[in-house]
Amino acid sequence: MTALARAAGILCNDARFQRFVAQRIDLPTGQATASAAAEYLRRQCRIDSRRQLDTDPAAASRFAALRTDFDAWRGRIATPR
Template identity: 65%
Template sequence: MNAHSRQRLVDLQPAQQAGILCNDPQFQQYAAIRCGFPKQQFNASAAAQYLRECCQIDSRTLLNTCPAAYSKLAALRTDFDAWAGKIATPR
């Protein structure tokens, strides 16, 4: 691999992870469902608002410096990954 190879999501700063997540159409659908809109799809902006509310932050950049917010992001990612079938559902 060279220096320009794609990085793994977990190797990126939390704010970058959140930005990528909010641009994922599957996460946008997940966010819409969690907000009570099961037949709709959010756009990236609405998904970002959902993520900020879940993490109780005003800006995704706070994910890089606030351990409590990062912990909420990690839990949200785990729930999303389970919903998407990427991992087994946590018990």
């Protein structure tokens, strides 16, 4: 597993990202599971496996946009335009 695939795996296990996902999919519990977060990530990046993030430039770009949205959601950066 290389850099982006590894980063995606770490992200899906992050409780803050799981809350971010829960809000995006209107999950009433307010907390998605790691599996639900991984499914959300694959859907948003339009991939079947996180490994594709390391070989598909378009998927890598979508992953970068998702990470930017997440960083803005948690207040690490200004909201993207």
